Amino acid sequence: MSESWKEKVSTPALVVDYDILQRNIKKMAEFTKNRGINLRPHVKTHKCPIIAHMQLAAGARGICVAKVSEAEVFAACGVNDILLANEVISPEKIQRVLNLNTFTRTMVIVDTKKNVEDLNQAASKRNVELEVLIDLNVGMDRSGVLPGDAALELAKLIEKSTHLKLHGLQAYEGHLMYIKDFDQKEAQTKACMKNVVETKELIEENGIDCNVITGGGTGTYNITGTYPGVTEIQPGSYIFQDHHYHSLVPDFDIALTVLTTVKNKPVKGIITLDMGLKAITIDKGNPEFKGYGRKVSLGALSEEHCQCTCSSKVELNIGDKIEAITAHICTTVNLYDFFHVIQNGEIIGIWDISARGMNV
Amino acid sequence: MSESWKEKVSTPALVVDYDILQRNIKKMAEFTKNRGINLRPHVKTHKCPIIAHMQLAAGARGICVAKVSEAEVFAACGVNDILLANEVISPEKIQRVLNLNTFTRTMVIVDTKKNVEDLNQAASKRNVELEVLIDLNVGMDRSGVLPGDAALELAKLIEKSTHLKLHGLQAYEGHLMYIKDFDQKEAQTKACMKNVVETKELIEENGIDCNVITGGGTGTYNITGTYPGVTEIQPGSYIFQDHHYHSLVPDFDIALTVLTTVKNKPVKGIITLDMGLKAITIDKGNPEFKGYGRKVSLGALSEEHCQCTCSSKVELNIGDKIEAITAHICTTVNLYDFFHVIQNGEIIGIWDISARGMNV
Incomplete structure (x- = not known):
């Protein structure tokens, strides 16, 4: 699938895979229907x-x-x-x-x-x-x-x-x-x-x-x-999943990532991404990077940046965009005002996170 | 000073002490002026x-x-x-x-x-x-x-x-x-x-x-x-301070707290506050509770609650409001849309945190 949509998204940004989201919704709804119980997400x-x-x-x-x-x-x-x-x-x-x-x-x-x-x-x-x-x-x-x-x-x-x-x-x-x-x-x-x-x-x-x-x-x-x-x-979490829950409940797939840009390469083996504590939470563990496995791993995390160590096999340059998977979806979503929704490589929606924050 | 303002604030809420804020602003401005350098907070x-x-x-x-x-x-x-x-x-x-x-x-x-x-x-x-x-x-x-x-x-x-x-x-x-x-x-x-x-x-x-x-x-x-x-x-942080910075740089006072309400007392020795990971951050350590020292200490922290252990000398009942001091002011403020500003026991302002989030 084309990844050209990534160029159109200003980072850091929450990205939702529409098809996976629909699958997760349907799967949980069918589970409850089949058992004759109600679902109240x-x-x-x-x-x-x-x-x-x-x-x-x-x-x-x-x-x-x-x-x-x-x-x-x-x-x-x-x-x-x-x-x-x-x-x-x-x-x-x-x-x-x-x-x-x-x-x-x-x-x-x-x-x-x-x-x-x-x-x-x-x-x-x-x-x-x-x-x-x-x-x-x-x-x-x-x-x-x-x-x-x-x-x-x-x-x-x-x-x-x-x-x-x-x-x-x-x-x-x-x-x-x-x-x-x-x-x-x-x-x-x-x-x-x-x-x-x-x-x-x-x-x-x-x-x-x-x-x-x-x-x-x-x-x-x-x-x-x-x-x-x-x-x-x-x-609640089944809707998007996070890597912490997914490791325990693999029945639902990961539908949400944080898109982030390589901003700096200050020293050999380190890349700095524009994703810090104001873009992703760590209360249930560090984020992982989609498609990179152990080749990119989080080091220091400050407010607007994270420094990652990269294996020598990783070719990431300044300006490249990659996706992070959070360990806790609920607190991560709460940092943002909207989702970018993607289907078949196209942006098909910008959805308001209308109840973000709402501390009172 | 009267604490009746606490009754008027729906919790959890960020509360700023106006006089301390002004003192911190003045102190840093005078420091730079006296040394002939510029201040760019x-x-x-x-x-x-x-x-x-x-x-x-x-x-x-x-x-x-x-x-x-x-x-x-x-x-x-x-x-x-x-x-x-x-x-x-x-x-x-x-x-x-x-x-x-x-x-x-x-x-x-x-x-x-x-x-x-x-x-x-x-x-x-x-x-x-x-x-x-x-x-x-x-x-x-x-x-x-x-x-x-x-x-x-x-x-x-x-x-x-x-x-x-x-x-x-x-x-x-x-x-x-x-x-x-x-x-x-x-x-x-x-x-x-x-x-x-x-x-x-x-x-x-x-x-x-x-x-x-x-x-x-x-x-x-x-x-x-x-x-x-x-x-x-x-x-940046001198403006409000947090207890982490304050322990290292006591020159500036703590001007900001999170006001929170005792919501439950599920078992003896535990109170539950309406302040969770969506109301206070823990990336630099746990919050402390103003006026309670070691008598109230954070236990479990979920999204909208924290459970605190209380010494038997603490008399806190459901509905009581207390103030928490965060260990990291920058990530905590980023969770809210406005400050409640207090002077002489009165609410004198509700100030927009206009640049909260702003992830793009």
């Missing part, structure tokens, strides 16, 4: 309304977002089923969620009695009903109440709340995503989900409707997504 | 035109930027003396620099014969003169030619170029910024600058004007800035 990975709509068109039930500001972006772009997979505790943000609910189904998760009361009071004042899920701490110790009695207690409080409705249970097993050994990951994930399903049953035995169990990520989609009783999965 | 740290204008009003000669897109933002905001402290090699970006030069002095640095020829040809076609500096590799091996004969050769080529003018030498000793032992840092910085000054003399002995030596950063400002022959320094 986490859009924090791409932060791009066009891609969310592609996922919905392929069959996703709705989306997950990480924060109110993200929910606002996707609601404004016509997504009408949003799970805000985080506690919303400040009075101002609670009001913003209720605003969204006037035109877009927006659900939130809760893990304290106080938060249930605050949400109910705010919804009551505006005379609306808010759907909530109980956030379970299934081992990550980041948020949530413990499965079992603690969850039941919260469910009872929600049941008594005049303006809240329990939608189900949120169970994100984030601490298990990166376990290398599949059998070990499977055993631990199943142990988590067993507790969650039993908690759902406990709540239902107490006469409270609890229809949904939602959880899972790209690292566990085929474990959580096949566990009896789980009704929905929330994977 | 690197604005990649704050990416904020208001702050650049504060620096210029306090006496800075101009600014440094890292890339063409940043130059465009600051030029549009009325800054009229810009050093683009990076090679500009792509034809499209060269044209953009020449565009800026029609209304704003914009200088670039060069380190190859080919780039000198490309710049000259482009400037010639538009019949304008472009000022350039020779980029010296003083040990960082990121860019630049070696001091001495290689630089002289480039100077001669620039001298012969019909539409280029040599402004001086760029010598960034970035590899020395974080040396802990001051005497060692001083010795190595002086050794770098000796080579640079001798290169300037060599060029001048060959009948070529070379007026400027510019270099230095916050870590070396008082070494490079006092070395005889150096005419200009380019510090």
